[in-house]
Amino acid sequence: MSVPQYRKVAALALAAGLGLSLAACSTKSDDSSDAGGKVTITVDCQPVGAQKELLKNWNDDVAEFQRQNPDIVVKSVSVGEQCNNPPDFTARLAGGTVTDVFYGYMTDLQQVLDSGQAMDIGQYATKDTIPTWDSVDPALKDVFTDGGKLYAVPVKNYSMGLIYNKALFQRAGLDVNNPPKTWPEVRAAAKKISALGDGIAGYAEYSAGNTGGWHFTSLLYSQGGQVLSADGKKADFNNAMGKQVLQNLKDMRYGDNSMGSRQLLQWGDLLTNAGAGKVGMFIGAPDATQAIVSQFQGKYQDWAMGPLPGQDGPAKATLGGGEGYFFKKGLSPEQVKAGLKWLAYQKLTPGKGQFDYVRAKPQNYPVGLPQPLLFANGSDAQKQELELRKANANVDTTNFAVFEANPVPIKGEPRNAQAIYAVLDAAMSGVLTNPNANIDALLKTAEDKVNQLLAAQS
Amino acid sequence: MALTTAPGATRRTGPVAPTPSRTAGRRAGLGRKVRDNLTGHTFLIGAVACFAVFSWYPMVRGVVMSFQRTRRGETTWVGWDNYSRIIADPSFWTAWKNTFVFTGLALVLGYLVPFFVAILLNELRHAKGYLRVLVYLPVMLPPASALFLFKFYAYDPSEAGLFNAILTALGLPTSEWMQSPTMTMPAMVIASTWMNMGGAVLIYLAALQNIPGELYEAAEIDGAGLWRRILHVTVPQTRLILALLAMLQIVATMQLFIEPLILANGAGTQDSATSVAYLIYQHGFFQNDLNGAAALGVIMLVVLAGFSAVYLRLTARQD
Numbered sequence: 001m002s003v004p005q006y007r008k009v010a011a012l013a014l015a016a017g018l019g020l021s022l023a024a025c026s027t028k029s030d031d032s033s034d035a036g037g038k039v040t041i042t043v044d045c046q047p048v049g050a051q052k053e054l055l056k057n058w059n060d061d062v063a064e065f066q067r068q069n070p071d072i073v074v075k076s077v078s079v080g081e082q083c084n085n086p087p088d089f090t091a092r093l094a095g096g097t098v099t100d101v102f103y104g105y106m107t108d109l110q111q112v113l114d115s116g117q118a119m120d121i122g123q124y125a126t127k128d129t130i131p132t133w134d135s136v137d138p139a140l141k142d143v144f145t146d147g148g149k150l151y152a153v154p155v156k157n158y159s160m161g162l163i164y165n166k167a168l169f170q171r172a173g174l175d176v177n178n179p180p181k182t183w184p185e186v187r188a189a190a191k192k193i194s195a196l197g198d199g200i201a202g203y204a205e206y207s208a209g210n211t212g213g214w215h216f217t218s219l220l221y222s223q224g225g226q227v228l229s230a231d232g233k234k235a236d237f238n239n240a241m242g243k244q245v246l247q248n249l250k251d252m253r254y255g256d257n258s259m260g261s262r263q264l265l266q267w268g269d270l271l272t273n274a275g276a277g278k279v280g281m282f283i284g285a286p287d288a289t290q291a292i293v294s295q296f297q298g299k300y301q302d303w304a305m306g307p308l309p310g311q312d313g314p315a316k317a318t319l320g321g322g323e324g325y326f327f328k329k330g331l332s333p334e335q336v337k338a339g340l341k342w343l344a345y346q347k348l349t350p351g352k353g354q355f356d357y358v359r360a361k362p363q364n365y366p367v368g369l370p371q372p373l374l375f376a377n378g379s380d381a382q383k384q385e386l387e388l389r390k391a392n393a394n395v396d397t398t399n400f401a402v403f404e405a406n407p408v409p410i411k412g413e414p415r416n417a418q419a420i421y422a423v424l425d426a427a428m429s430g431v432l433t434n435p436n437a438n439i440d441a442l443l444k445t446a447e448d449k450v451n452q453l454l455a456a457q458s
Numbered sequence: 459m460a461l462t463t464a465p466g467a468t469r470r471t472g473p474v475a476p477t478p479s480r481t482a483g484r485r486a487g488l489g490r491k492v493r494d495n496l497t498g499h500t501f502l503i504g505a506v507a508c509f510a511v512f513s514w515y516p517m518v519r520g521v522v523m524s525f526q527r528t529r530r531g532e533t534t535w536v537g538w539d540n541y542s543r544i545i546a547d548p549s550f551w552t553a554w555k556n557t558f559v560f561t562g563l564a565l566v567l568g569y570l571v572p573f574f575v576a577i578l579l580n581e582l583r584h585a586k587g588y589l590r591v592l593v594y595l596p597v598m599l600p601p602a603s604a605l606f607l608f609k610f611y612a613y614d615p616s617e618a619g620l621f622n623a624i625l626t627a628l629g630l631p632t633s634e635w636m637q638s639p640t641m642t643m644p645a646m647v648i649a650s651t652w653m654n655m656g657g658a659v660l661i662y663l664a665a666l667q668n669i670p671g672e673l674y675e676a677a678e679i680d681g682a683g684l685w686r687r688i689l690h691v692t693v694p695q696t697r698l699i700l701a702l703l704a705m706l707q708i709v710a711t712m713q714l715f716i717e718p719l720i721l722a723n724g725a726g727t728q729d730s731a732t733s734v735a736y737l738i739y740q741h742g743f744f745q746n747d748l749n750g751a752a753a754l755g756v757i758m759l760v761v762l763a764g765f766s767a768v769y770l771r772l773t774a775r776q777d
Binding site: 086091094265329434442452 | 528529530531532543546547548549614615616618634636637638639722723724725726727728729739740742743744745746747748
């Protein structure tokens with residue numbers, strides 16, 4: 001072959017290869033059933049490879065589920081950090097590459113509906129497909145309901161409380177079984193803990209990446225406030241309660257210097273510091289302790305939890321949220337039923353999947369945390385789940401006893417939560433990084449911005 | 459004025475209907491041209507396909523999306539609504555102000571420093587190669603890694619932070635760096651300059667080495683010192699490269715994104731780090747507003763296109 005001919009062949013091969021590559025990149029739905037009449041569903045949020053035990057548990061669950069349901073094939077999809085990273089989720093949703101049964105936060109409902117990718121599963125979600133369906137807390141079903149239509153199955157929920165480091169409490173001479181119940185008590189405890197030195201923050205708080213606004217909301221709920229007016233049309237935090245939230249933080253940050261010098265923290269930053277034993281207290285959900293242990297090298301025995309503090313007594317309310325699985329539009333009834341059966345098995349059956357506490361007990365994952373609280377109070381499923389949890393607890397459940405014994409009313413997140421959180425980040429970062437911050441001005445600016453946002457979006 | 463041709467003559471020499479033989483000849487010529495360049499054209503398919511799929515299509519799609527709104531799976535045309543909404547965003551003007559401040563500071567620091575480093579390297583007699591590698595080394599670090607180094611070691615607001623330790627050792631007051639609204643921008647520019655300076659230094663060095671040595675000798679004979687030699691020989695001789703790099707620098711720095719994302723965890727203290735690109739990211743990926751993000755992207759495209767036009771004019775003049 002002459003050189004020019006060789007070049008032509010090479011160029012054609014290159015072009016053909018590129019064409020094939022591009023064709024391979026295109027997305028195409030899986031066939032819903034194969035030649036053998038089996039129903040196939042794809043499900044995301046399979047644990048990533050680094051989470052060896054969780055991944056093995058998931059794969060074992062898939063194998064057992066398929067053995068019990070020989071006509072269903074579950075294709076697991078790991079999407080990296082999608083389950084913890086909203087931008088990844090948005091990209092997949094916008095790109096139309098979500099799986100048949102796909103994971104989302106409770107606050108994602110609007111986004112999912114706007115993308116037009118979720119289907120109404122109301123007629124399929126029954127006791128036939130999910131035996132514990134009647135026990136699932138109706139309030140959680142409501143979160144995923146819009147216009148009378150159900151779009152997802154709740155699989156996890158949380159509410160925030162005060163998480164504290166028992167080891168630091170002990171060193172600071174504080175009572176480990178009696179966590180602070182009011183914000184003045186938190187301030188006093190933080191002062192003692194930070195006095196230990198070594199860069200330890202008595203109390204730590206977020207102020208970046210929208211997490212500052214998220215926690216401002218919870219702190220405001222504790223004061224009895226709300227982020228938006230009842231009709232959702234105006235900001236409602238520029239008042240005495242909002243000011244108290246920021247004043248408490250300013251007093252600790254600059255009055256007592258008990259919040260550490262590093263600010264602009266977001267989720268991983270605070271938990272990294274906590275895992276390193278540099279944080280005395282912070283607000284969070286029970287599973288924050290799991291993240292501290294499994295991702296940030298902390299120890300379960302160091303951490304305990306109390307209810308969210310209030311200003312002069314118990315908190316008026318706390319922030320709640322959670323997760324669920326949506327169903328992609330266009331699935332066949334058989335696929336929807338198969339997906340619901342899978343979720344029933346892996347997420348909503350005491351003793352199976354996420355509630356397989358016998359399996360989890362020897363693993364490095366906590367059994368005994370007061371979470372998730374999926375089943376309604378007094379329901380059969382709740383009783384079974386509680387019994388199993390107590391019988392197999394591998395963390396000291398007394399560490400969460402105060403939290404459980406003092407329930408605080410749960411409030412959900414506001415509409416347009418992420419846009420509002422981005423605005424409120426500025427108020428939080430202002431008060432945590434500027435000793436001369438003017439709280440009135442910070443709240444006024446945030447109020448104006450949120451009102452502008454709401455007006456623009458209406 | 460004498461006419462060499464009668465006014466009507468042009469008509470006779472104007473376009474004439476092609477004869478069959480001419481058309482056939484042209485076709486044969488075109489076919490031969492295609493055949494002759496088949497290899498080149500085939501190789502081009504790859505590049506053109508890549509540009510079309512990953513660059514041109516997203517741009518066109520972005521413009522289209524900026525005039526649409528998707529709600530409940532229904533996409534409708536909304537005219538300029540997304541633009542008016544995005545301009546009403548409370549962070550819109552802050553983001554533009556921050557972006558221009560960063561661009562301005564980056565021009566002062568990130569543009570002049572590499573030029574003087576290049577002059578210095580050019581003047582050196584010893585350890586030239588070693589120092590060039592040293593200057594270029596940060597370019598080889600992934601930007602995220604370099605920025606995390608700055609975030610956790612250099613800009614730590616406690617006295618343990620590298621820069622604060624240096625300031626303390628010199629008896630100077632320390633800074634809160636990324637936690638101070640006034641220091642956010644300078645701190646981002648310092649990190650960005652350190653990361654990107656190597657490439658610019660190399661380009662300047664190449665330009666400097668093209669300056670004939672006689673010009674410096676003549677200037678020296680005329681009694682010019684180092685500063686006057688730089689001002690009257692080096693700068694005029696590298697004028698075009700300086701202008702081109704300034705334009706490229708403006709276009710690149712206005713797309714400021716990774717610095718605020720990593721160093722300031724996004725918006726920074728009281729929005730002091732919010733850039734236009736970060737605001738696009740916020741709208742697109744956190745606020746369920748891809749259409750608004752597209753509109754802001756188009757606005758940014760128009761602004762950058764202005765600078766790119768200047769760049770193209772400069773390069774055309776060079777040609």
